[in-house]
Amino acid sequence: MLKIANISVTFNEGTLDEKKALNGIDLEMERGDFVTVIGSNGAGKSTLMNVISGNILPDVGDVLIDGKQVVHLPEYKRSAFIGRVFQDPMAGTAPSMTIEENLAMAYSRDKKRKLKIGVTKKRKDIFREHLGTLNLGLEDRLSAKVGLLSGGERQALSLMMATFTEPNILLLDEHTAALDPSRAELITSLTEKVVRESGLTTLMVTHNMQQALDLGNRLIMMDKGQIIFEANGEAKKELTVERLLQEFQRIRGEQFEDDRVVLG
Amino acid sequence: MFISMFGAVESGVIYAIMALGVYLTFRVLDFPDLTVDGSFVTGAAVASLSIVNGVPPVFATLLALLAGFAAGCITGLLHTKGKVNALLSGILMMTALYSINLRILGSPTVSMLHETTVFDQLNSIWSLTGIDQVLNGMLSMFGLDRFPKTWGIVLIMLIVTLLIKLATDYYLKTEVGLALRAIGDNKKMIRSLSANTDNLTIAGVGLSNGLVALSGALIGQLGGFADVNMGIGMIVVGLASVIIGEALFGTKTIARATLAVIGGAIIYRIIVTLALRVDFLETGDMKMITAVIVIFALVGPRILQARKEKKRRLQKRQQLSAQSGGNHHA
Numbered sequence: 001m002l003k004i005a006n007i008s009v010t011f012n013e014g015t016l017d018e019k020k021a022l023n024g025i026d027l028e029m030e031r032g033d034f035v036t037v038i039g040s041n042g043a044g045k046s047t048l049m050n051v052i053s054g055n056i057l058p059d060v061g062d063v064l065i066d067g068k069q070v071v072h073l074p075e076y077k078r079s080a081f082i083g084r085v086f087q088d089p090m091a092g093t094a095p096s097m098t099i100e101e102n103l104a105m106a107y108s109r110d111k112k113r114k115l116k117i118g119v120t121k122k123r124k125d126i127f128r129e130h131l132g133t134l135n136l137g138l139e140d141r142l143s144a145k146v147g148l149l150s151g152g153e154r155q156a157l158s159l160m161m162a163t164f165t166e167p168n169i170l171l172l173d174e175h176t177a178a179l180d181p182s183r184a185e186l187i188t189s190l191t192e193k194v195v196r197e198s199g200l201t202t203l204m205v206t207h208n209m210q211q212a213l214d215l216g217n218r219l220i221m222m223d224k225g226q227i228i229f230e231a232n233g234e235a236k237k238e239l240t241v242e243r244l245l246q247e248f249q250r251i252r253g254e255q256f257e258d259d260r261v262v263l264g
Numbered sequence: 265m266f267i268s269m270f271g272a273v274e275s276g277v278i279y280a281i282m283a284l285g286v287y288l289t290f291r292v293l294d295f296p297d298l299t300v301d302g303s304f305v306t307g308a309a310v311a312s313l314s315i316v317n318g319v320p321p322v323f324a325t326l327l328a329l330l331a332g333f334a335a336g337c338i339t340g341l342l343h344t345k346g347k348v349n350a351l352l353s354g355i356l357m358m359t360a361l362y363s364i365n366l367r368i369l370g371s372p373t374v375s376m377l378h379e380t381t382v383f384d385q386l387n388s389i390w391s392l393t394g395i396d397q398v399l400n401g402m403l404s405m406f407g408l409d410r411f412p413k414t415w416g417i418v419l420i421m422l423i424v425t426l427l428i429k430l431a432t433d434y435y436l437k438t439e440v441g442l443a444l445r446a447i448g449d450n451k452k453m454i455r456s457l458s459a460n461t462d463n464l465t466i467a468g469v470g471l472s473n474g475l476v477a478l479s480g481a482l483i484g485q486l487g488g489f490a491d492v493n494m495g496i497g498m499i500v501v502g503l504a505s506v507i508i509g510e511a512l513f514g515t516k517t518i519a520r521a522t523l524a525v526i527g528g529a530i531i532y533r534i535i536v537t538l539a540l541r542v543d544f545l546e547t548g549d550m551k552m553i554t555a556v557i558v559i560f561a562l563v564g565p566r567i568l569q570a571r572k573e574k575k576r577r578l579q580k581r582q583q584l585s586a587q588s589g590g591n592h593h594a
Contacts, residue, residue, distance in 0.1 A: 053456070080460040092456075094449040097442070105442050109458045113439040161457070 001201040002029040002052070002169055003072045007061030009047055009225075011203040021047040022058070023225035029218075034195055034202045036212040038244070039222035039258050045205045047171050048222070052203070054078040065168055080110050083162035083200075085155070092158030095147030099138060099157065100163050102146055103127045106161035119264030134190065156190060163194045170195065172204040176211070187217070208262040223252060265401075267410055272537040274418040276530035278482045279501065280425050283509070283529040284522060285475030286502030290294055291521070292436065293468045298354030298499050299339045300476050302361025303332040305495035307477025308484030309368040312376050315485075316400035321382035325481045332477020333470045335361060340466030366492050371489045383417055417486070428475065429522045432505035436518050446470050471530030476502075497551050504554055505529035507561040532557065 007249035022044045029035060039045045050056040052063060057096065063071045069079050080129050082122040086092055093102050104118035107126075124142060131139040131176035134156050138149075143151055146154060163170060172191065176184040195202050206212050212219055219236050221244065229237055248256040282304060289297035307328040333486075335357060340362050343355035366372070390396070391414070400411040402445075435441045446454035455461050484490040509528020515521040528586035532554075539553045541546055 074457055076455050076460050079456050084456045086452075088457075091450070092453055094446045094453055097445060098450050101442055101445075104439070105446055105454065105457050105459075109438045109444070113443055113459065115435070115438045116437045116442055117434075117437055118442040119437070 001033070001066060002027070002065040002203070003062070003067075004028070004048075004052070004167050005062045005064070007048075007051055007063070008238060009044075009056060009058050013059075019129065020225050022051065025061070025225070025227060027220070027227065029201055029203070031201055033218055034200075034216035035204070035218045035220060036216045037203065037205045037220050037222060038209060039206070040248075041224035042224070043172065044225040045222055047225075049128060049171050049203070049205060052169070053082055053084060053171060058207045063242065080115075081168040082170045082171060083109075083165070083169070085166035085173070087161045087174040087177050089155040089158065089178055092161065093146045093154050098143050098145055099149075100124060100127055100142040102157065103161060103164075105129075107165065110167070130160060132234050133193075134160065146193040150183075152179055152186060155179060155183070155187050155225045158169045159190055159194065163198060163200060166198050167199060169263060170200045171201040172206075173227045174205050174207060177207055189214070209244060210262070213239055213241065213244075222249065223248070228252065266408060267412060268537050268541070269534065270412045270418070272474035273530055274412075274421070275483065275486065276533035277421045277425050277526075278479055279505065279533065280479075280526040281428055282476045282479035282498065283505035283525045284425075284428060285472040285479070285500050285557045286499065287506050287522065287525045288432070288472040290477070290503065290506060291449050291471055293465060293472075294447055295340060295343070295350050295353070295465065295469060297336075297469055297472060298338055298351065299357045299361070299469070299473055300354075300499040300502055301497070302358040302365065302494075303473040303476045303494045304480035304498045305365045305392060305479045305484075305490070305492060306331050306335055306361055306368070306414070307480030308399060308490035309365045309374070309492075310477070311481035312374045312484055312490035313368055313370075315376055315381060316374065321380060321385055321485070323364055323392035325478065325485070329474045330479040332480070336473025337466050337470035338467035339473070343469075344462035344465050362492070365495075365568070367491060369514075371491055372493070373489055375489045377488045381488070382482070383485055386420055387414050387416050390414060390420070395419075399573060421482070425526060428485055429526060433519045441463070441553035451578040459539060497554060500554050500558060501532065504558045504561065505532050508532055508535075511561050511565055543547060 004025055004027040004238050007022050007025040008020070011019045011021055014210070015241075019042075021042075025044075025048060027035075035046050037048070047056060053059050054070070054073060058071065061071070062069060065078075065081055076231075086170060090171070094105070100119045100123075104123060108118070127142060128139045131142075136153055137154055138153065138157065146157065149157065159175070175191070178185045179187060188211060191204075194200070202216070204212075204215065217236065218232045219230070219239065220227050245256050282300070286297075286300060289295045310331040311321075311324045311328040314327050315321055319327070339353050339357040342348045343350050343373060346353070348356070396415050399546065401413050403411060436445060443454055443457075443459040444467075446457075446459070447461050447464055449470070451461055480495065484494070505528040506525050507524070507528070508531055509524035510521065512521065512531065513524035513527050515524060536550060536553060540547065540550070545553070
């Protein structure tokens with residue numbers, strides 16, 4: 001479904017600040033794979049997400065989605081088949097527009113936008129049904145402005161907007177990091193549910209090691225622009241936070257360093 | 265007095281089309297577009313040139329709209345593809361348009377007094393209806409003895425402006441329109457939902473300036489001339505209309521907001537007319553008056569809000585101290 005081959009990204013090339021953010025990354029994901037990504041400071045996790053979404057153009061390398069080369073497609077074209085949830089709960093929704101209008105915009109993601117009314121009665125029924133699964137009561141507030149919702153509610157809405165057209169790829173960039181623990185837990189369980197039910201191919205960056213272990217069928221650990229450790233299926237199930245830290249020390253010969261890491 | 269008020273409403277209804285254009289950029293796209301000062305004149309210039317050269321007035325007016333659309337698209341292109349700051353791209357386009365307008369006109373002022381304008385045509389049909397006599401008859405019952413020349417322009421233009429409003433409302437509710445609104449609200453988000461923000465911005469600024477030029481073409485025909493300086497300060501007039509309208513009529517829904525903008529444009533004209541009746545004010549003071557109105561409409565609500573908030577807190581404190589005072593006695 002997603003194939004990343006030999007991706008390298010260098011920032012500020014030729015200056016004193018030159019930084020190799022990604023160094024020959026290879027990653028292949030099957031349909032329905034749920035990969036969690038952890039890594040130390042400046043490991044290149046966010047850069048990897050941005051390369052996939054088209055925010056950053058890599059120096060070399062290929063990005064293939066469903067066998068199609070997309071590395072030269074601009075961000076907005078790629079997002080027809082990539083759903084994204086950002087860390088900032090404010091980033092994924094338009095605050096001065098209503099819940100139904102936000103959903104209508106997400107609904108048009110994989111279609112050509114036309115001069116037809118965006119919020120129709122039929123669509124409202126679809127929205128209401130989907131919102132009902134969140135159990136937040138949002139289905140009764142379709143015409144409320146999104147700016148009135150709490151951070152957790154907005155993030156739940158963002159998650160739904162990113163997923164309900166069932167995109168080929170779902171990118172989650174620390175999407176629970178800015179929420180308080182109980183809200184983060186809610187979003188985590190919603191994520192698990194929607195990915196399982198729709199069988200979405202998902203890549204999730206997280207600073208929460210326990211979350212990285214609990215979710216998904218694969219885990220990768222990044223450091224200095226490279227993938228240094230990978231655990232799949234059964235091997236991942238047996239991992240613990242301590243084991244992960246030991247692995248890092250064994251491979252790198254130094255302590256895992258991340259000032260934002262949550263050990264779980 | 266009645267006649268000058270009537271004139272204010274008549275031109276206000278036409279300026280409202282310009283204000284709707286300003287609303288599209290300023291509020292919907294969050295793009296402070298200064299092209300307006302130029303594209304308003306472009307509209308008047310294209311219409312007058314076409315009419316003087318024998319183009320049917322309605323067609324000439326539509327040509328003006330297209331010219332404004334093109335000018336707006338160039339501003340949009342400068343901003344999106346050229347990555348020029350929004351304000352600067354508007355200023356650059358406005359400056360360039362001054363020369364272009366002068367070229368179109370051929371001289372600083374072109375008169376249409378001896379030409380048939382869209383309003384002359386409208387009046388010749390209107391006078392057949394006899395509505396003027398009925399309305400003026402009603403007015404004479406109130407003891408008025410001076411009547412407006414025709415009711416046709418104000419009534420027909422009110423309908424035209426309302427139709428443009430309805431079309432704008434509809435457009436902003438379509439799939440394309442929702443994406444356009446999201447650009448002014450959360451650009452990053454709408455890009456992640458697969459919308460081509462560059463093209464939408466270009467079309468939005470184009471549409472806005474199309475409306476501005478249409479308004480300019482009609483104002484030119486109403487006054488019987490096009491002047492290269494008639495657009496100076498037009499953006500501030502547009503902003504004044506939008507802000508006054510929003511402050512007085514609210515912005516709860518899109519339909520309400522666009523209606524408010526039309527109301528704001530008419531009220532702005534009435535304020536200016538009233539201001540000019542004050543003895544010590546001259547025609548040249550109008551820009552100053554406009555600026556003061558905008559400042560007042562921008563700052564006024566904020567001061568009122570702050571005072572209300574202060575009062576509320578004071579009341580709360582008094583309530584609390586009254587309560588705790590009672591406790592001590594008990």
